[in-house]
Amino acid sequence: MASLKPSGRIRHLFEVNPKAVLQLGLWGALSIALMTVDHRYHAIDSVRDVLATAVYPLHVLMRLPTDTRNWLTEKWSSRSRLLEENARLREKQLLLNVQLQKLTALEAENRRLRSLLESAVNTPERVLMAELLTVDFNPYRHHILLNRGRQHGLYVGQPVLDQHGVIGQIIRADPLTSTAILITDPNHALPIQVNRTGVRTLALGSGNLHELELPHIPHNDDVKVGDVLVTSGMGGRFPRGYPVGTVTSVKFDPGSPFARIIAKPMAQLDRIREVMLLDNDPPIIAPDASDAVAAWTP
């Protein structure tokens, strides 16, 4: 007859290892300390630099399949297809060149008019290319990791664009990689202007890659669906005049003093592969814009 006393084996099944509890406590405390220091004090940025450089080969490895595929497609695409593509690109270049001629003339004219008005002249910016390494694990935080870092001349606050419009800005520059925050991140605000009317406001990230919120526009301001939003240059981070998005919905809620306006980013934020980084180290407009306002009021 087996006794009802639990055998050693069953006790074993539900055993708690006291050493593991202690270990968890230690590691847990260490991670909480690490998170606090990382989040609040940025005191371990140098440690992060070293670690980020150490992990860099993994990123290269992660990109290997894509890179190999691209290389193979290039290598094995047929001669006729290359010729065809070449002809197409040549044609496109011709077209762009014609447009560029017009643009040069316009730019010159613009500069002359601006100098007549004695306003700041838009200096041409230097552009740097970078490729996307990974996106953040957290689907609610829109951060991306780029394959260029401080060594390539990137700096915190640098504007990031794609061929359609503004993507975001650099928030951390490690030696070989850097992190950029997208304009749709819930913690990002971008000073913008409605291109048609010149209304200035902020575009806030919504946490959704296809939506920007414009919460500070009063009911009586002139904003319509389809209006193009461009950067206003306020704040000094982004040069003015780069396309940001188009207004997709304007709703008036009689109970609230502001209209509810949603815009769609021009940049294709969900399919970023290559990005452009503008190099305009001295801010276009001084961060303190109050002087300008004071000078303007009669």
Place this chain on the structure above:
Amino acid sequence: MTATQPNGRWVIAFSLLIAFLLSGVALPGVLDRFRPDWVAMVLIYWCMALPHRIGIGVGWGVGLLLDIGRGGLLGQHALALAVVAYLTLQVYRRIRLAPIWQQTFSILVLLAIERILIFWISGVIGYPPQDWWYLAPAVGGMALWPLLFVVLRDVRRYFQVS
């Protein structure tokens, strides 16, 4: 049983490396929302198979690598994976006895705890989850557990990792 020399260290490291790389590979369409936490799953497997070797410290280290690799908050995944390793070490004796399809439920709970921890920390630093999709990877991990388990078990047997 006479072998006291720990072997197969490279097999374990390599499997974690593959998981690390897989976690960066996007899945097509809506499936991507269910992209499992490969690293957490491989860690759970090794914690179950070799509880005397793989544990909280390894989980923490791997998590820290994830944090660095993703440019996130340092210590976020480290804490989550350390907790997952701890929980696995507490329950592995019970999970190991169950058939694979029953194991998947335990895996779901473990992975869900990991996700909740990660997003709890995200919420603290100002990025609260906005819907329930953040738990989807735990479901994806549950669905893929049998495959991962069989593959890793065969790998472990082939290389006689013990």
